[in-house]
Amino acid sequence: MKPKRVLITGAAGFLGSHLCDRFMAEDYEVIAMDNLITGNIENIEHLLPLPNFTFHHQDITNYVHVSGDLDYILHFASPASPVDYLKIPIQTLKVGSLGTHNLLGLAKHKNARMLIASTSEIYGDPLMHPQTEDYWGNVDPVGPRGVYDESKRFQEALTMAYHNFHGVETRIARIFNTYGPRMRLNDGRVFPAFIGQALRGENLTVFGNGKQTRSFCYIDDLVNGIHKLLMSDYSEPVNLGNPEEITILNFANEVLSLTKGKNKIIHKELPQNDPKKRKPDISRAEKILGWSPKVSRKEGLEKTLDYFNSLPENKLFKREHKKFDGYIKK
Template sequence: MPRTLITGGAGFLGSHLCDRLIEEGHSVVCMDNLITGDTENIEHLFELGQDRFRFVEYDVTDYLHVGGELDYVLHFASPAAPDDYLQYPIQTLKVGALGTHKALGLAKAKDARLLLASTSEVYGDPLVHPQPEDYWGNVNPIGERGVYDEAKRFGEALAMAYHRYHGVETRIARIFNTYGPRMRVDDGRALPTFMGQALRGEPLTVYGDGSQTRAFCYVDDLVEGLYRLLMSDWAEPVNLGNPDEITIKEFAEEIIEVTGSDSDITYEPLPEDDPQVRQPDISRAKEVLGWAPEVDRREGLERTLEYFKAELKCRPKRNDRV
């Protein structure tokens, strides 16, 4: 039975990866400091027992030790939503730098393969569209978003250094906008914010004139791509996302339609360094992994809607929580 550590395993993507790897026969150690993760995402796994699933509440920027053998390390610990990395800028930088360093050191010590969760934000506000992996990006290192962008860019550089100089098997996933169950309502990302507002009958907040574009990938497709990358022999970055591009204004209108809401759309000033376009070139993923997303956006939104309806019944708006 392969044994795998997933840092950030109680988060949105991390928890889905816990599910998938357990399905694939892995014994999973899930590690999370719960700054943005939630044990509700993984509580269904506790009944499996310590041999199949173990949760450890821990900050991976500290000394990182896991007893016994490890075959894989998946480093997904990081605030990822804008509200989170703007609220926790220092923690975001630390987990991208110190956390990645600790995870790579552990992988080296255990002779394990490491998968790094990077992001499309390494491209910044891109001057090339769509974005291929050989594009170096257009990033403001001292802007508010720089704490996330540069943390991930440094993490990629560190992973490649460990690969080249220590022979660590590393895999780098540049993850584009992903959505699905277990996202937090009102976390600053477009989909959970729009869906929460629509279900409450509030106006949907669009920044700028809404002409900026995004491309949204359903979580099941993304996890399939991550698993294929983990099991591949490819060490350089791979874009994972759905290239079906849409403007934010059109996306807000689509959310209103899917939810059956009578909400209006309001407009606010565009945040600093907000990317004007975002669309993955997934040619490499198709060629190397044989992967492309299969769930179309409307189907994915309808699946996600049921989760958000249930969430809003049992949880207050995030800013209203004690």
């Protein structure tokens, strides 16, 4: 019996690479795609020699072709951190619009089920707390974060249009802050920023007074949630995240406590449109998918720190700079 085939875009990124691992472990044929503009080939290097794994160095905003049958598409291609999407705003908008359109067309042609990686950022700086899937959000479309927020909001609208008009089987995962091994330590988001600063012996930077909140989900929990959603019969958006909320300042102190460093906490001006509150309401995921996160923040932090402590220094702080020189499968 031939294995089922799945296309994963953004496959060399943090989330995408863990999804590649999951589907390879379940004996799928995995077709990985990434233009490596923010992804890192090292994240999937261990999979390249395997017979059921194929990597395509491709920008999905161009025409996407996959030969043969295709059962599933997981669309995880997009810059996801402020450092990236503020530097490449046009590419961010294109991957959410043109890229999503190309993949939905492919899903329609192949009769494949497609899951898109949306984000809690579609809620903007929320006026509802915690955030439910029925909340429409508070987003500034022309602010600095608008290129990412509106890219994801359009992506959801286009996905639902293909579902309703063309009958394409689609799933929408609204992903909240996630962390774990293979994160980029300089991508500008709270969790990797604190871990990177702590490991480098630098002071931890807290923006504003630090009373803004976030909710952090460990990567293994998120991958399980994505898998459950993909295999479900539910087509409306579903929040995936850990509802355990913590202030940025308290989280900075947790990191310092775990790393046992002598770093200090310094405060800088809060960036424009930075969300004050982030906490998912996961009632829908619990009811529809039977899913909730299992890994505590303490356990997840320890696993993540163990991973980064195991890396040699040249990979710890420079691993995102490795270039892809091409790979020919034997």
